[in-house]
Amino acid sequence: MNEQGDQTIPSHSASDVPRSQGTPGATVFDPSFLTELRHQMVCFARLQLSDPHVAEDTVHEALIAAMENAASFEGRSTFKTWVFAILKNKIADELRRKQRLTEVRSSSQCNEEEDDFSDLFDRHGFWLADRQPRRWENPESALHDTQFWQIFEACLDHLPPAQAQVFMMREFLELEASEVCAAVGISLNHLYVMLHRARMRLRRCLEEKWFQRGSPC
Amino acid sequence: MLSCFEATRLMSQAQERKLTLKEHLLLRFHVVVCSGCRNFKAQIGTLRAIARAYARGGKERAEPFGSRWNGGEVMTQ
Numbered sequence: 001m002n003e004q005g006d007q008t009i010p011s012h013s014a015s016d017v018p019r020s021q022g023t024p025g026a027t028v029f030d031p032s033f034l035t036e037l038r039h040q041m042v043c044f045a046r047l048q049l050s051d052p053h054v055a056e057d058t059v060h061e062a063l064i065a066a067m068e069n070a071a072s073f074e075g076r077s078t079f080k081t082w083v084f085a086i087l088k089n090k091i092a093d094e095l096r097r098k099q100r101l102t103e104v105r106s107s108s109q110c111n112e113e114e115d116d117f118s119d120l121f122d123r124h125g126f127w128l129a130d131r132q133p134r135r136w137e138n139p140e141s142a143l144h145d146t147q148f149w150q151i152f153e154a155c156l157d158h159l160p161p162a163q164a165q166v167f168m169m170r171e172f173l174e175l176e177a178s179e180v181c182a183a184v185g186i187s188l189n190h191l192y193v194m195l196h197r198a199r200m201r202l203r204r205c206l207e208e209k210w211f212q213r214g215s216p217c
Numbered sequence: 218m219l220s221c222f223e224a225t226r227l228m229s230q231a232q233e234r235k236l237t238l239k240e241h242l243l244l245r246f247h248v249v250v251c252s253g254c255r256n257f258k259a260q261i262g263t264l265r266a267i268a269r270a271y272a273r274g275g276k277e278r279a280e281p282f283g284s285r286w287n288g289g290e291v292m293t294q
Binding site for chain 2: 080081084085088117121124125126127131132133134135136139142143144145146147148149152153167168170171172173174177191192195196199200202203206207
């Protein structure tokens with residue numbers, strides 16, 4: 001990727017970081033935890049950055065930057081949150097720098113998904129009776145449940161990749177709509193269409209797999 | 218009147234841009250009479266909250282179902 005060294009990359013590598021010194025943050029250096037974390041980060045980065053090498057490099061930079069402060073963290077969750085915050089910023093920088101890094105296949109894929117909605121709405125555009133969104137009970141409590149997050153990830157995985165990508169750029173990285181458009185090279189209207197589709201799919205998936213689970217319909 | 222499809226489209230776009238006054242009013246009228254779209258409206262906000270919580274490591278902080286129901290709204294360590 002970017003060999004010019006215009007970013008300040010610390011000279012030491014992750015393996016040079018001091019080992020446990022009895023601080024609570026020391027658990028962060030547990031190899032299996034780091035391996036798992038790194039894996040998650042690479043998955044996350046790859047979804048955003050089409051080039052796997054760029055994704056790996058970005059994760060590496062984020063990990064190194066986070067490691068420098070690792071000792072001050074109380075535990076793994078805080079460390080992970082911190083690492084992902086750094087990673088998100090690095091991905092956003094990368095996307096801004098290399099505009100159009102990722103090709104979002106526009107027209108063909110759009111049309112392919114055009115009739116997504118025919119099983120949701122009647123021909124006048126009104127909800128079919130059994131497809132109406134239901135009330136979600138207690139969504140806050142879902143956020144504390146590991147199983148919910150597994151379902152959320154599965155629902156994300158089922159999105160068409162281009163939709164997943166723009167959804168994550170918008171909602172995970174919190175880029176502005178115009179920034180997402182610039183990064184993937186699509187019009188604002190196209191972005192609106194893609195985000196609408198992504199949200200329709202995600203909400204339906206979450207409703208079926210989580211919020212209405214077990215209830216007859 | 219807006220169709221439900223159009224209403225969901227506007228509700229999604231409202232996450233990215235400010236709706237025009239006309240769009241806003243049309244949507245309000247629609248949502249008053251359509252319970253499906255009322256639910257959708259709530260869900261789209263929830264979806265954003267869910268996505269942001271996820272990106273901030275929500276999964277890592279969560280616990281397997283059951284371990285948190287030891288009595289009320291517990292935020293265990």
